[in-house]
Amino acid sequence: KKDIDFDVDLENMEYTGNKGLLFHVWGNLIGNAIKFNPQGGAIRIRLLRRDGNAVFTIQDEGPGIPEEEQHHIFDKFYQSESSHKNEGNGLGLALVKQILHVSEGTISVENRPEGGCQFTVILKMT
Numbered sequence: 001k002k003d004i005d006f007d008v009d010l011e012n013m014e015y016t017g018n019k020g021l022l023f024h025v026w027g028n029l030i031g032n033a034i035k036f037n038p039q040g041g042a043i044r045i046r047l048l049r050r051d052g053n054a055v056f057t058i059q060d061e062g063p064g065i066p067e068e069e070q071h072h073i074f075d076k077f078y079q080s081e082s083s084h085k086n087e088g089n090g091l092g093l094a095l096v097k098q099i100l101h102v103s104e105g106t107i108s109v110e111n112r113p114e115g116g117c118q119f120t121v122i123l124k125m126t
């Protein structure tokens with residue numbers, strides 16, 4: 001059990017998509033943020049409308065992802081050296097990327113200067 005502070009800022013909007021598939025996207029990203037966040041760390045979740053798109057960001061205060069590994073984390077079966085290898089099979093983010101591809105969305109990751117990383121999901125609003 002971890003003590004984690006959640007900061008949630010969600011703009012009210014409607015999006016039409018596959019509820020079950022998108023539930024997997026949100027569950028994976030939030031689950032990873034919890035898994036890699038340190039005890040007492042914070043997770044920030046934001047949803048806003050930008051340029052006709054829904055933009056979802058999730059930030060954690062974990063160890064971040066080495067830059068040389070960032071372009072591999074969406075590959076099937078890939079697990080970074082810093083990952084909890086005994087807690088997964090390396091399919092989570094690959095499936096998230098595929099779901100977003102069929103949903104005409106995108107996902108990106110970047111390390112935060114103050115530590116941790118941020119995942120950004122962009123979905124076209126209909």
